[in-house]
Amino acid sequence: MIPGPFSYHRPVTVADAVKLLSTLGDEARPLAGGHSLVPMMKLRLASPEHLVDLHGIAGLKGIRRDGNTIVIGAMTTQHELLASDEIGMSLPILDETVLLIADPQVRYRGTIGGNVANGDPGNDMPALMMTLGASYRLEGASGAREVAATEFYQGAYFTALEPGELLTAISIPVPAAGHGYAYEKLKRKVGDYATAAAAVVLTMAGGKVVTCKIGLTNLSETPLLAEDAAKVVIGTSLDPASLKKASAAAVAIMSPASDARGPVEYRKHVGGIMVTRALQRAAGRAR
Amino acid sequence: MNDMTPTREQREAKLEGMGCKRKRVEDIRFTQGKGNYVDDLKLPGMLHGDFVRSPHSHARVKKIDDTEALKVPGVLAVITAETLKTVNLAWMPTLAGDVQMVLADGKVLFQNQEVAFVVATDRYAADDGINKVVVEYEPLPVVIDPFKAMDKDAPVLREDLAGKTTGAHGPRKHHNHIFEWTVGDKDLTDAAFRKAEVTIKEMISYHRTHPSPLETCQCVCSFDKIKGELSIWGTFQAPHVIRTVVALIAKIPEHKIHVISPDIGGGFGNKVGAYPGYICVAVASIVTGKPVKWVEDRIENLTATSFARDYHMTTEIASTKEGKVTGLRVHVLADHGAFDACADPSKWPAGFFNIVTGSYDFPTAHLSVDGIYTNKAPGGVAYRCSFRVTEAAYCIERAMDILAQKLGMDPAELRLKNFIKAEQFPYHSALGWEYDSGDYHTAMRKMMETVDYAGLRKEQAALRAAFKRGETREIMGLGVSFFTEIVGAGPSKNCDILGIAMFDSCEIRLHPTGAGIARVGSKSQGQGHETTWAQIIATEIGIPADDIMVEEGNTDTAPYGLGTYGSRSTPVAGAAIAMAARKIKAKAQMIAAYKLEVHEDDLEWDIDGFRVKGLPEKTMSMKDICWAAYNSVPPGMEPGLEAVSYYDPPNMTYPFGAYICVMNIDVDTGVYKVRRFYALDDCGTRINPMIIEGQVHGGLTEAFAIAMGQEIRYDADGNVVTGSFMDFFMPTAVETPHWETDFTVTPSPHHPIGAKGVGESPNVGGVPAFSNAVNDAFSFLGSTHIQMPHDYWRNWKAAKDLGVFA
The missing domain is CATH 3.30.365.10 (Aldehyde oxidase/xanthine dehydrogenase, molybdopterin binding domain)
Structure with a gap:
């Protein structure tokens, strides 16, 4: 549990960070909250020669509203998300999810950028970002680009980030007023990754579902958007038959690994239950 | 005035x-x-040592190449079994009469076994060195399932024991067999079973787990060449024993060995035995003439230093139709891992497991224990319990519930019917102990009245009916546990460690x-x-x-x-x-x-x-x-x-207690909720009620962890799959239920102040309470016994196997 040798860099601008990452190449890794990278280094599963610490870059912090979009700097901590009135008002599902990430100590240090950029299927934010239709700003030596969260995740720890690129901000369209939301996470204990989790954002009118998005955490190599399941419930009152169909449609796209949280069959089974419960709770909140 | x-x-x-x-x-x-803990100790010129460990659970070690490691700046030495052989320390004796490799001598027998010890000027250099040691292995077939260890064609694990048909505790039946230990009257017990109106039989497993103290095992050794004195600072629960062991195996006069246990961050049995790390730092200090420190990390602690439990107990009770027990028969298959490094009093290869008759008046009983080798880490320590007493308490408390179910009796009533009565003390048990004192009926009735036991059973019946009507997906269990411990080892007439009486x-x-x-x-x-x-x-x-x-x-x-x-x-x-x-x-x-x-x-x-x-x-x-x-x-x-x-105590002491756990389980997810946990302890005279309460809280939290998820699990190839706190269930304050504590006071008649000891009671009594709650919850669906640990997915599987989702 002792990391190998590495050099430490602390740039103060995004441009410098990008420059360092592109010149140092594959042997450099950006350091955000460090909750994934540092343990990997201590186990020597990762041995980067250079760490580019992003904590000195003031421009990577902060939450602002830009019209109907919330823009969050990548180095904003989970604790800062919880403390933000803007998030509490516009994106309450973000607070609900953040509170299910580990414990206060972790949330003081853990960042939203690190959480979404690492490509760890166990992280809670990626599926939520897909559910909310978020996009990520990626900056590299050749400039900046926006990539939708739904296009970002390619495999476990594989993302659309090109070598030398840095995820600098997350843009989230503000959901419609009166939307219903829920993040249902089954975990063994505080600090654990989800055995299965589901995010739901929906709108209702006259007792029927008008729009619906469903995201799934830790039920595949990447976060998933359960589009068929969402389609099933549109136009319904979330009656038991529709819920059952939606849950089955979501289970159909799950391919979790068997691990100490349970065998595949169990994880899919509770994945379906998380979808059902999230739909019901979200509907209860919709106005 | x-x-x-x-x-x-x-x-x-x-x-x-x-x-x-x-x-x-x-x-x-x-x-x-x-x-002031061991790792706080910083001596001038102190070096650091760390282990190269085996990725295999059974393999021949063909070659260890330290050439590149020695080139790493700061690395001073790479110690292997060959080095240790020059000082006759490649193997060390265990407290259980076996021998254990200090460093891999020709082969490795469990994953993360110590293979080489790298000594360097700091911890970072030591770890850099470890990564440069090249070890060539030839994998061998493994023995992981204890029930296959004594198959005729099972791989030979301990080649060093070839031809040895007798071990420290008598004859060996098989090349992977360590000992057989029997207690009680076999003929009388067999006769009781032949005449029995009702019998039950169940294989009750108590899975492998680990004490996992907050502070891991650590040691600093400093050898003074001028004075010929060895100073050892370590996380030792028994510092004097360590001094004697070192004197015996390192041949240093005992008065020239100074052992110091500074503040210790929890032990729970993990820090009783001697580990390869201790030997290696001592040798490294003698060789280099400098102080050397070894600090285990969490993964090493969980996977290589002493585990606990791993007892597989085939249990039978004979009884009358009215529920009066007439005989107990238990056979234990005890998985000791690669070496028998149990930390029991020397003459007790299965500890005091013969307390397995528990709180009940069994007229006759017979017990046999077979200890076996497997490709797992050695140990078998008493994790917050007296020697194998937790296993015994779990065995009998689970079996009494199974008997109650078969008889259609309430488990609390069955216990009340069979308790040793207050007037029977001092009581001589069928398996050889003299229980000093007790008043079980009073404690049990106090528990039942305090929690309104009858009311809880009514509520359970109503919920079961609602479940059958499809109105709820929750089931409810009441876990009753009435344990008798045997602690305070022990009288010199039957307790010693390496020949030293346990005064x-x-x-x-x-x-x-x-x-x-x-x-x-x-x-x-x-x-x-x-x-x-x-x-x-x-x-x-x-x-x-x-x-x-x-x-x-x-x-x-x-x-x-x-x-x-x-x-x-x-x-x-x-x-x-x-x-x-x-x-x-x-x-x-x-x-x-x-x-x-x-x-x-x-x-x-x-x-x-x-x-x-x-x-x-x-x-x-x-x-x-x-x-x-x-x-x-x-x-x-x-x-x-x-x-x-x-x-020198004249007898052991026998604390007891009445516990109950009230639990609901959601059959769809297996998620449980402990609604209430009440623990009544009788530890005799109470010295500090606040500390007793704290001890009970801590022990119950461990019991909760063990019963509900904490395990050291191996896959079929012998890889540990629960080697970190991500997968080894260590509950936080969020998961831990609220504890209610209570007491009765029955002083020990032979102890000067009448005190009996309490630290371990809650672990001993808590585990059966949790497991009985889960089993009680599922019993109306037709199950008799579900093995621990009862984590979410296993609860769901139990529900599924019982046809809940059909």
Whole structure:
């Protein structure tokens, strides 16, 4: 549990960070909250020669509203998300999810950028970002680009980030007023990754579902958007038959690994239950 | 008397003696980060050592190449079995009479076994060196399933034992067999089963888990070549035993070995035995002439130092139709891993598992235990319990529930029907113990009344009916557990470690001004000895607890003791403390009589000093007696006021308790909720009720963890799959249920202050309470026994296997 040798860099601008990452190449890794990278280094599963610490870059912090979009700097901590009135008002599902990430100590240090950029299927934010239709700003030596969260995740720890690129901000369209939301996470204990989790954002009118998005955490190599399941419930009152169909449609796209949280069959089974419960709770909140 | 004269109550209160909820004096430093642990020790020029460990669970070691490692800046040496052979230390004896490789000698027998020891100028360099040591392995077939270990064609694990048909505990039946231990009357028991109206039989497993103390195992050794002295600082629960072991195996005279256990961050049995790390730092220090430190990380602790449990107990009870038990038959398959490194008293290969008749009046019983080798880490320590007592309590408490189910009786009623009665004590059990005292019916009834047991059963019946009607997906279980422990090892007639009787000791020295120091052979790892030992002395000799400093853990100054584990401190060391105090009191009485010019027999004790019978104003306080002891003792008496006591207990003590767990389980997810947990403990005389409560909270939390998910699990290839706190269930305050504690007091008749020990009761009694709750919840769906641990997915699987989703 002792990391190998590495050099430490602390740039103060995004441009410098990008420059360092592109010149140092594959042997450099950006350091955000460090909750994934540092343990990997201590186990020597990762041995980067250079760490580019992003904590000195003031421009990577902060939450602002830009019209109907919330823009969050990548180095904003989970604790800062919880403390933000803007998030509490516009994106309450973000607070609900953040509170299910580990414990206060972790949330003081853990960042939203690190959480979404690492490509760890166990992280809670990626599926939520897909559910909310978020996009990520990626900056590299050749400039900046926006990539939708739904296009970002390619495999476990594989993302659309090109070598030398840095995820600098997350843009989230503000959901419609009166939307219903829920993040249902089954975990063994505080600090654990989800055995299965589901995010739901929906709108209702006259007792029927008008729009619906469903995201799934830790039920595949990447976060998933359960589009068929969402389609099933549109136009319904979330009656038991529709819920059952939606849950089955979501289970159909799950391919979790068997691990100490349970065998595949169990994880899919509770994945379906998380979808059902999230739909019901979200509907209860919709106005 | 004037207004300033303290009342009797004030004098009593000032002592903070037994029965007082005295705040823990050690917490002043612990809560401010001022504890002094092994890893806080930094000696000039100190080196660091760390292990190359095996990725395989069974493999031949073909070659170890340290060429590149030695080129790493800061790396000074790579020690292997070949190096250790030059000092005859490649293998070391275990406490259980086996031998264990210090470093891989030709082969490895479990994953993460120590293969080579890299010594460097700092921890980083040591780890860099480890990554450059190239070890060539040839994998061998593995034995993981204990039930296959004694198959005819099972791979031979211990080639060093080839041809040895007898081990430390008698004949070996198979190349992977360690011992067979039998107790009880087989013929009588077989006859009881032949005549039985009702019998049950179940294979009850208590899975492998780990004590996982907050602080891992660590050691610093410093060899002084000029003086020929070896100083060892380590996380040792039994420092004197470590000193003797080192003297025996390293051939250093015992007086030239200084063992110091500083503050210890939890032990729970993990820090009783001797580990390869200790030997390697000692050798490294002798070789380099510099101090060397070894600090285990969490993964190493969980995967390589002593595990606990791994008992597979085929259990049978014979009974009448009315539910009176007539016989008990248990066979245990005990998975000891690659070496038998159990930390039991030497003559007890399965510890005190023969307490398995529990709290019940079994007319006859028979027990046999087969110990076997597998490709898993060695150990088998008493994880917060007396030796194998937790396994025994789980076995009998689960089996009694299974019998109740078969008889259609309430499990609490079945227990009440079979308890040893208060008037039967001292009670001789069918498996050879003399239970000193108990009042089981009173404790059980108090528990049942407090929680409204009858009301809970009614609620359960209603919920079951609702479940069957499809109105709820929750089921409810009541887990009753009534345990009897056997602690306080132990009487010299049957308990020793490597030939040293399991006494304990105390030396008290009072200073002229009425304050003093007590040195004790036990070693706190968080139990609060500095607080409670002073309370015993305060009550015994009337010196305020605040004026007594308690010191443990330094073998140069503390009297020889066997250390702290198996709830032995209060039963054995606690008795030695009281006996040493009484020697002081006897001398004090002589001094007081001399000073008050009366006969000794004319004095009586009064809280904090002596007074003349019939003349209550004629007194001499203990404080004044201390002063007199240094200037005006009676003619012919030696000055000073100190005493030493070595206490060899006449018997074990037998704490008991009545626990109940109320739990609901969501069958769809397997998620459980502990609605209520009530624990009534009877540990005899209570020294510090606050510390007892804290001990019970801690032990129950461990029991909760073990029963509900905590395990050391291996895959079929022998890889540990629960090697970190991500997968090894360590509950936080969020998961931990609320604990309700209660007590009865049945003092031990043979203990000087009547105390029995409590630290381990909640782990012993808690595990069956949780498991019985889960099993009770599912029983109406047709199950008789579901194995632990009861984590979410296994609860869901139990529901699925019972057809809940059909």
